[in-house]
Amino acid sequence: MSPLISICIPAYKNVLFLKRLLDSIAIQDFKAYEVAVCDDSPDGNVEALVMGYEGKFPALKYQHNQPPRGMPENWNAVIAMATGQWIKIMHDDDWFLTADALNKFASRTHTAADFIFSNYENNFMDPAGKIIRKGSMVFPKYRLQAIIREPLLLLADNKIGPPSVCMVRKAAGISYDKRLRWRVDIDYYKTVLSKRPAAELLEDILVGVGINENQVTNQTKNIPEVELPEAFILLQKYGTVSLKNWIIYDSWWRMFRNMHIDSYEKLQQFVPETWPPVIIRMLHFMQRTPQFFLKTGVTSKLCMLLSFMASKSRIQ
Known part of the structure; x- marks a missing residue:
């Protein structure tokens, strides 16, 4: 009999943090799960750690990738290993905060939802892995239906959070877009919620999210060579109609402003497409706007609204 939940861990070298995650799984009071680990590491350290948990989980699967797949293809690879009805991605630097966390996720699997997510806690860590600061991340419940209707609102502010706080019904059959790194989670949420528009929010803070200097966010945010090609991919996939929403329009405005892309000529230097x-x-x-207006939040917002009102009726 297949388990209800597959906990899918795409691993890469991070033995110290992975142990914390595996320990948090081992104490879960809900037991109808399996653990699948897909390992991109160049050595056997992750495998040795994982094999030490045989017998501590109801079921355990391990796969070592040669050559390494990279993200997010390793995420898709570990999902392919899963036999559960629900997919619970857990990145190796994240973990369950309480012994009943998985049980609370499982409690919503009998609803109509295909997408379940919880509130979470950001944990900022030093290079040795010591937690130096924490912050609770609470989803504004009143915004749930708006985001289900238009998930690209998450471009302005990803209120859902990283994949580790989510669980998706396997029957949805959704994969991560291998072309993306920075926007990969928002694109995934958009795809899931567009295909299966039902979601459940768990208001408890159930997942700890580790934040360190080596994370993808620190290697991609506000870097034009990364963000702009991915932005173009999103436009190809979903079109421009979402920019009729001023919040989404503002997210594009801020992206260009933060990367100092204030002309079409500059944009073409990074993505020479139409x-x-x-x-x-x-x-x-933006090119016709005095630079000192763009540098100040209030005046930049006002300029954005003027631009939005001038363009809204012509967006298709």
């Missing part, structure tokens, strides 16, 4: 007219108009507006 961008949609709404993006070209936005950049032409």
Whole structure:
């Protein structure tokens, strides 16, 4: 009989943090689960650690990738190993905060939802892995239906959080887009919620999210060579109609402003493709705007709203 939940761990070298995650799984009072680990590490340290947990989990699977797949292909590979009805991705630097966390996820599997997520706690760590600061991340419940209707609102602020706080019904059949790194989680949420528009929020803080200097966020945020090609991919996949929402329009405005892309010519230097007219108009507006207006949050927001009102009726 297949388990209800597959805990899927894409691993890479991070033995210290992975042990914390595996220990947090071993104490779960809900037992209808399996653990699948897909390992991109160049050595056998992760395998040795994982094999030490045989007998501590109801079921354990391990796969070592040669050559390494990289993210997010390793995420898709570990999902392919799963036999459970639900997929619970857990990154190796995240963990369950309480022994009943998995049980609380399981308690919502009998609803109509195909997407379940919880509140979580950010844990900022020093290079040795010591937690130096914490912060609770609480999803604003009143925004749930708006985000289900238009998941690209998460471009402005990813209120759901990282994949480790989520669980998705396997029957949804959704994979992560291997072309993406920075926007990969938002793209995944958009795909899931567009195909299966039902979600459940667990208001308890159930997952600890480790934040350290080696994370992808620190290697991709506000880097034009990464963010702009991915932005173009999202426009290809989903079109521009979402920019009729001023919050989403503002997220694009802020992305360009933060990377100092204030003309179409600069954008073309990084992605020499034909961008949609709404993006070209936005950049032409920014180019005509005095720079000191763009550098201040209040005046930049006002300029964005003027640009938005001038473009909204022509967005298709």
